[in-house]
Amino acid sequence: xxxxxxxxxxxxxxxxxxxxxxxxxxxxxxxxxxxxxxxxxxxxxxxxxxxxxxxxxxxxxxxxxxxxxxxxxxxxxxxxxxxxxxxxxxxxxxxxxxxxxxxxxxxxxxxxxxxxxxxxxxxxxxxxxxxxxxxxxxxxxxxxxxxxxxxxxxxxxxxxxxxxxxxxxxxxxxxxxxxxxxxxxxxxxxxxxxxxxxxxxxxxxxxxxxxxxxxxxxxxxxxxxxxxxxxxxxxxxxxxxxxxxxxxxxxxxxxxxxxxxxxxxxxxxxxxxxxxxxxxxxxxxxxxxxxxxxxxxxxxxxxxxxxxxxxxxxxxxxx
Amino acid sequence: xxxxxxxxxxxxxxxxxxxxxxxxxxxxxxxxxxxxxxxxxxxxxxxxxxxxxxxxxxxxxxxxxxxxxxxxxxxxxxxxxxxxxxxxxxxxxxxxxxxxxxxxxxxxxxxxxxxxxxxxxxxxxxxxxxxxxxxxxxxxxxxxxxxxxxxxxxxxxxxxxxxxxxxxxxxxxxxxxxxxxxxxxxxxxxxxxxxxxxxxxxxxxxxxxxxxxxxxxxxxxxxxxxxxxxxxxxxxxxxxxxxxxxxxxxxxxxxxxxxxxxxxxxxxxxxxxxxxxxxxxxxxxxxxxxxxxxxxxxxxxxxxxxxxxxxxxxxxxxx
Numbered sequence: 076x077x078x079x080x081x082x083x084x085x086x087x088x089x090x091x092x093x094x095x096x097x098x099x100x101x102x103x104x105x106x107x108x109x110x111x112x113x114x115x116x117x118x119x120x121x122x123x124x125x126x127x128x129x130x131x132x133x134x135x136x137x138x139x140x141x142x143x144x145x146x147x148x149x150x151x152x153x154x155x156x157x158x159x160x161x162x163x164x165x166x167x168x169x170x171x172x173x174x175x176x177x178x179x180x181x182x183x184x185x186x187x188x189x190x191x192x193x194x195x196x197x198x199x200x201x202x203x204x205x206x207x208x209x210x211x212x213x214x215x216x217x218x219x220x221x222x223x224x225x226x227x228x229x230x231x232x233x234x235x236x237x238x239x240x241x242x243x244x245x246x247x248x249x250x251x252x253x254x255x256x257x258x259x260x261x262x263x264x265x266x267x268x269x270x271x272x273x274x275x276x277x278x279x280x281x282x283x284x285x286x287x288x289x290x291x292x293x294x295x296x297x298x299x300x301x302x303x304x305x306x307x308x309x310x311x312x313x314x315x316x317x318x319x320x321x322x323x324x325x326x327x328x329x330x331x332x333x334x335x336x337x338x339x340x341x342x343x344x345x346x347x348x349x350x351x352x353x354x355x356x357x358x359x360x361x362x363x364x365x366x367x368x369x370x371x372x373x374x375x376x377x378x379x380x381x382x383x384x385x386x387x388x389x390x391x392x393x394x
Numbered sequence: 395x396x397x398x399x400x401x402x403x404x405x406x407x408x409x410x411x412x413x414x415x416x417x418x419x420x421x422x423x424x425x426x427x428x429x430x431x432x433x434x435x436x437x438x439x440x441x442x443x444x445x446x447x448x449x450x451x452x453x454x455x456x457x458x459x460x461x462x463x464x465x466x467x468x469x470x471x472x473x474x475x476x477x478x479x480x481x482x483x484x485x486x487x488x489x490x491x492x493x494x495x496x497x498x499x500x501x502x503x504x505x506x507x508x509x510x511x512x513x514x515x516x517x518x519x520x521x522x523x524x525x526x527x528x529x530x531x532x533x534x535x536x537x538x539x540x541x542x543x544x545x546x547x548x549x550x551x552x553x554x555x556x557x558x559x560x561x562x563x564x565x566x567x568x569x570x571x572x573x574x575x576x577x578x579x580x581x582x583x584x585x586x587x588x589x590x591x592x593x594x595x596x597x598x599x600x601x602x603x604x605x606x607x608x609x610x611x612x613x614x615x616x617x618x619x620x621x622x623x624x625x626x627x628x629x630x631x632x633x634x635x636x637x638x639x640x641x642x643x644x645x646x647x648x649x650x651x652x653x654x655x656x657x658x659x660x661x662x663x664x665x666x667x668x669x670x671x672x673x674x675x676x677x678x679x680x681x682x683x684x685x686x687x688x689x690x691x692x693x694x695x696x697x698x699x700x701x702x703x704x705x706x707x708x709x710x711x712x713x
Binding site: 081105107108109110111112116117118119120121122123124126128129130151152154155157163164165167197198199201202203204205206208212213215218219224225226254284285300303348389 | 420423424425426429430431435436437438439440441442443445447448459466468470471474476483484515516517518520521522523525527529531533534537541543544545559571597603604619635
């Protein structure tokens with residue numbers, strides 16, 4: 076099954092993926108990885124896939140594709156208060172994928188492995204007649220009982236977010252020619268999310284998740300999981316300068332678009348100071364944008380004019 | 395992004411995948427799974443993907459696709475001497491995938507979860523413009539230092555296999571119309587491998603892996619990992635009755651075809667009795683088909699006529 080236009084599967088793994096292998100990966104020369112979890116820990120496990128044409132654009136730079144794949148998974152760990160341990164990855168690639176693509180993809184992963192102190196444990200590389208299909212499973216650890224869950228918010232807790240909201244969705248609008256982006260900030264944010272690894276939310280947040288499907292939809296998830304309602308105030312949303320300049324017509328996109336990869340947290344008033352301390356220690360901005368209250372699960376958004384906003388689209392669903 | 399011909403993503407997960415969720419999966423309602431590994435264990439982790447049109451035929455029954463996906467991963471754990479803990483799964487499906495397909499796929503997984511005492515920990519479900527792309531990451535555990543590795547075979551160790559060899563590759567020949575299969579045995583073996591979970595090889599096998607890419611190629615992996623040669627005798631190969639009836643023309647397929655999912659083990663002579671005891675306890679047949687010796691890594695096959703066979707194709711590579 077060798078293909079003269081492509082390196083053989085094993086050579087491809089040796090050249091591009093073996094340099095990413097860390098402790099426990101057995102140099103990618105065995106059928107499984109071997110990992111000693113920290114004594115007494117609980118493991119936190121999550122998986123996210125990225126498909127060309129669905130989650131990234133086919134002409135996106137391969138290093139950014141690799142970094143985004145790793146970062147969206149790191150973001151999930153960050154939202155659970157977990158420390159990354161390592162990852163396994165599936166790469167299903169068309170036979171005509173140039174070797175340069177793999178080189179760029181692996182270089183991006185290598186760069187972020189250094190930045191986030193995580194290494195490749197194992198993987199599977201295969202051909203596909205379809206588009207590039209990537210899947211990454213990441214393992215992290217927490218002290219027992221401390222994982223931040225979707226459920227757990229209580230009436231009176233504040234709704235908090237890290238960083239700025241909406242840049243990812245606006246960046247997609249830029250990438251598809253629907254708006255301009257003179258500074259390139261929005262496009263960079265869409266192409267390369269910043270996982271909030273290092274923000275020590277365990278014991279501080281009563282609930283949390285990352286914002287990947289849109290702020291309103293994801294806040295709705297926290298509401299349903301906790302059996303309560305949330306009110307947020309559009310005027311309080313932390314916006315980057317280009318998002319602010321985009322103007323009010325883009326507010327629905329900012330509220331319901333995906334790809335923020337900021338953390339969305341429920342924080343009891345008595346722990347706000349701890350959150351600010353943790354945020355300062357990690358150099359990660361945090362902003363209170365509203366609060367939880369008793370009520371049927373749902374999200375109310377107060378617009379800039381003080382009136383409740385009506386949103387046509389609650390978020391992104393794949394089916 | 396709702397599609398009237400398909401259930402929404404969340405409803406699809408709720409209907410088909412939530413019933414598969416086990417302890418630690420948090421009912422698939424959170425962003426991550428939470429797992430307490432057995433105290434003092436080492437984790438064994440592996441991932442295998444299956445793409446429609448590459449690893450299975452598009453019209454294969456969905457329950458068998460699900461079971462095969464789980465079983466090929468269980469087979470890797472079995473070959474490492476590991477006990478399964480749980481799995482995470484990515485399902486990238488075309489938008490026109492009927493709900494019945496998901497129902498059948500999940501039913502197959504449910505059946506094998508019971509058979510092999512393993513449950514779903516988490517996953518990601520997404521659409522794809524390409525063929526169905528499945529990826530499954532499985533976790534197992536071993537006592538520290540006991541994982542059976544590819545490296546470790548010593549000169550004088552026997553080459554052993556479980557079950558019968560070649561049925562999978564012959565089954566593929568049946569599925570593609572290249573041979574007949576009056577009893578259906580070969581096709582069943584191709585469509586539904588039998589992972590040898592439960593064969594207690596830790597402390598018995600000096601090296602091991604499962605046969606997925608072809609006996610000769612995989613034995614070559616053990617040779618290269620251990621820095622030694624192996625001789626096997628075609629007359630000693632355990633063959634099912636239909637494989638035996640296929641005749642000598644099919645011997646190269648039997649030796650080099652993939653999809654056996656039997657265990658290939660190096661066993662020192664002094665541990666043969668222990669292997670036979672373990673095999674008896676697990677009701678899994680084992681057969682000695684040759685031996686390892688000092689020499690440049692490579693596999694010599696003695697044909698039924700006593701002469702060395704020359705094989706054109708070493709196995710299966712995806713690129």
